Amino acid sequence: MRKFRGLVFFLLLMILLSSVACTGKSGLENETKIEDIKSGEVQPIDEDKNFPIEIEDIFGNKETIEKEPMKIVSLAPSNTETLFALGLGDRVIGVSSYCDYPEEAKSKEIIGDLNGNNLERIIELNPDLVLIYGYGNEDENRIMRDAGIRVLGFRSESVDEIIHDIETIGRATGRTTEAEELKESIMAKRDAIVQLVKDEEEVRVFYEIWHDPLMGAGKGSFMDELINLSGAANIADDADGAYPQYDLEQLIERDPEVYLSAHDMEDKTVEAIKSRPGYQVITAVKNNRVHLFYGDDANLVSRPGPRIAEALEIVARAIYPQLFE
Amino acid sequence: MSKDGIKLKINKKRYGLIILVLSLVLVLSIGFFSVIGTANIRPLDVLRIVLSKMPIINKHIEIEDLPDSYEAIIWTIRLPRVLLGVLVGASLSMAGAAFQGLFKNPMADPYVIGISSGAAFGATIAIVFGINISILNISSISIFAFIGALAAVFLVVNMARFNHKIPTTTLLLSGIATGQFLTAIMSLFMVMNSKDLAKIVYWTMGTLAGKGWKPLVSISIPSIISMVLMNFFVKDLNILLTGEESAQSLGVDVERVKTYILILGTFMVSMSVSISGIIGFVGLIIPHMVRLVLGADHKILLPASALVGGIFMISADLVARTVISPMELPVGIITALFGGPFFLYLLRASRKQA
Numbered sequence: 001m002r003k004f005r006g007l008v009f010f011l012l013l014m015i016l017l018s019s020v021a022c023t024g025k026s027g028l029e030n031e032t033k034i035e036d037i038k039s040g041e042v043q044p045i046d047e048d049k050n051f052p053i054e055i056e057d058i059f060g061n062k063e064t065i066e067k068e069p070m071k072i073v074s075l076a077p078s079n080t081e082t083l084f085a086l087g088l089g090d091r092v093i094g095v096s097s098y099c100d101y102p103e104e105a106k107s108k109e110i111i112g113d114l115n116g117n118n119l120e121r122i123i124e125l126n127p128d129l130v131l132i133y134g135y136g137n138e139d140e141n142r143i144m145r146d147a148g149i150r151v152l153g154f155r156s157e158s159v160d161e162i163i164h165d166i167e168t169i170g171r172a173t174g175r176t177t178e179a180e181e182l183k184e185s186i187m188a189k190r191d192a193i194v195q196l197v198k199d200e201e202e203v204r205v206f207y208e209i210w211h212d213p214l215m216g217a218g219k220g221s222f223m224d225e226l227i228n229l230s231g232a233a234n235i236a237d238d239a240d241g242a243y244p245q246y247d248l249e250q251l252i253e254r255d256p257e258v259y260l261s262a263h264d265m266e267d268k269t270v271e272a273i274k275s276r277p278g279y280q281v282i283t284a285v286k287n288n289r290v291h292l293f294y295g296d297d298a299n300l301v302s303r304p305g306p307r308i309a310e311a312l313e314i315v316a317r318a319i320y321p322q323l324f325e
Numbered sequence: 326m327s328k329d330g331i332k333l334k335i336n337k338k339r340y341g342l343i344i345l346v347l348s349l350v351l352v353l354s355i356g357f358f359s360v361i362g363t364a365n366i367r368p369l370d371v372l373r374i375v376l377s378k379m380p381i382i383n384k385h386i387e388i389e390d391l392p393d394s395y396e397a398i399i400w401t402i403r404l405p406r407v408l409l410g411v412l413v414g415a416s417l418s419m420a421g422a423a424f425q426g427l428f429k430n431p432m433a434d435p436y437v438i439g440i441s442s443g444a445a446f447g448a449t450i451a452i453v454f455g456i457n458i459s460i461l462n463i464s465s466i467s468i469f470a471f472i473g474a475l476a477a478v479f480l481v482v483n484m485a486r487f488n489h490k491i492p493t494t495t496l497l498l499s500g501i502a503t504g505q506f507l508t509a510i511m512s513l514f515m516v517m518n519s520k521d522l523a524k525i526v527y528w529t530m531g532t533l534a535g536k537g538w539k540p541l542v543s544i545s546i547p548s549i550i551s552m553v554l555m556n557f558f559v560k561d562l563n564i565l566l567t568g569e570e571s572a573q574s575l576g577v578d579v580e581r582v583k584t585y586i587l588i589l590g591t592f593m594v595s596m597s598v599s600i601s602g603i604i605g606f607v608g609l610i611i612p613h614m615v616r617l618v619l620g621a622d623h624k625i626l627l628p629a630s631a632l633v634g635g636i637f638m639i640s641a642d643l644v645a646r647t648v649i650s651p652m653e654l655p656v657g658i659i660t661a662l663f664g665g666p667f668f669l670y671l672l673r674a675s676r677k678q679a
Contacts (some may be wrong), residue, residue, distance in 0.1 A: 115516060213532040213653065239652045248535045249364040249398050250651035266455060277537025278401040281393040 076133030418634025421608030447473020467599030
């Protein structure tokens, strides 16, 4: 009896598996067929000198973009900002729930959030190009690429990397001139601020990422570069990793002169920070130099996008307010 | 075998000595670990700072020559951190020892019976709904964690209660089921309120850092009282080990004793959890270690577990806060990293002996 049951179970399992395998296969075939028809229909009318172009992202993925992308999905706020800054806002057809700048981005369809991306919807929309944050998820990328969608990943933690990303996105979308202009304006603004702060005394700064447990912005983080460009010294820059859990004893011993953080929670206020145990002896607290970034400023300083120079400005302003009066 | 039916590894006359030695080790560890830290302060200065805070002696201690930051580091950061570690480690371990004896189940630790998920659930409610009331300087998150833990344990116990009895298997099962259920609701909250996600996630990670004196003072008296009260039940726990029927026949009101121990254990654990967040492994492993070495008599097991738990916790925290300075490691990683292999070694050694 037991043997028989095992056999039945095994058979059912086999049937189940084979049916799943079949549907999967046929689904894929359908997809490719639609793709064939579509690519056959839309013939480029006149030859564009920018396309086809082969783009390689920082992760070594090579994508050949045949024609100017008209439908673009952006799954990271920094990429969305870049697309809008390049004048491609109209072509963005889907964004992530974090894409809140510029205002128009909020009216786009949300197809990705914390819990992942709505792959089915992305494939249904059939965009020409999908920009993701970082390397993304290998399985998701493969599914999108199998469906004929070009996928490029971006993850920048410095001004140079951001400029490189903007150039890459510019080439991939045929907006090289705009990308060049954007690059020039970012660099001009950055240089202006670097010039402004260059004679200032180096101030010790700590940027708090999280408070319980205390986490700071360490070496290699976006914030670390903003602090350095502002002419200040990041006291946490010898910690391994970009966002280390930070020792409170070290914070007090290294004694930051300016304490920065983003207002990411209702009850995180300057007063609350000042009254934390042990903080009373920190110079930044004594001299009333605890600065919180509110609202869009908080996004600005945590988002490696085309507004980096503005982020640099608000950080420099928080550290050397006298220079910006 | 003694007359209680418990295998004794140590002569009962030596209990006092063992407790004394462990207490001494604990006191020495507190002193020693307060001196060690990443800040560059001489041990002598640490001693001066601590003594300057003591009544009477402080008249003779001058620390004017030391910078304010030294005092802040030692007095407001390091010392309360070490003491909180002792309290958290002791509470978790003693509750673990009591629960393991109560349920006669080696897997019973404070978290299995729903305290952890209940506390985390309560904290999540407080975070998501932005509730902001505080009693006796304990934050609303802590209060809700405590309420959540108590509610979860009572739910678990009442679901498990069957004909005025709480069979061990149903208790563990309902503990796990309730835990899963609450975790599911918590995940739902997290998905729907993604802006609070970081706060919830970090709260469940557990740390002893940056709490200061206030929370320590507010939980120390209730924690210590509940630990002392727990020791009144050592005889009952010993008798329970021989089986519930025989315990009943020996005149122990089994169900009432079970309820008391459960409330006391929950209370001491949620006091700790509400301050430190969830630090795993200590409540499970320390009582086992102590049992392997000292035997299963609760008279020695409960106090020794508390002392060893305190020592272990502050040792683990010392490693967590110094090993890759200025970075810190989550203390839960250290407790598991060092406790696990040591526990396995003890397990093997005791098997060879037997």
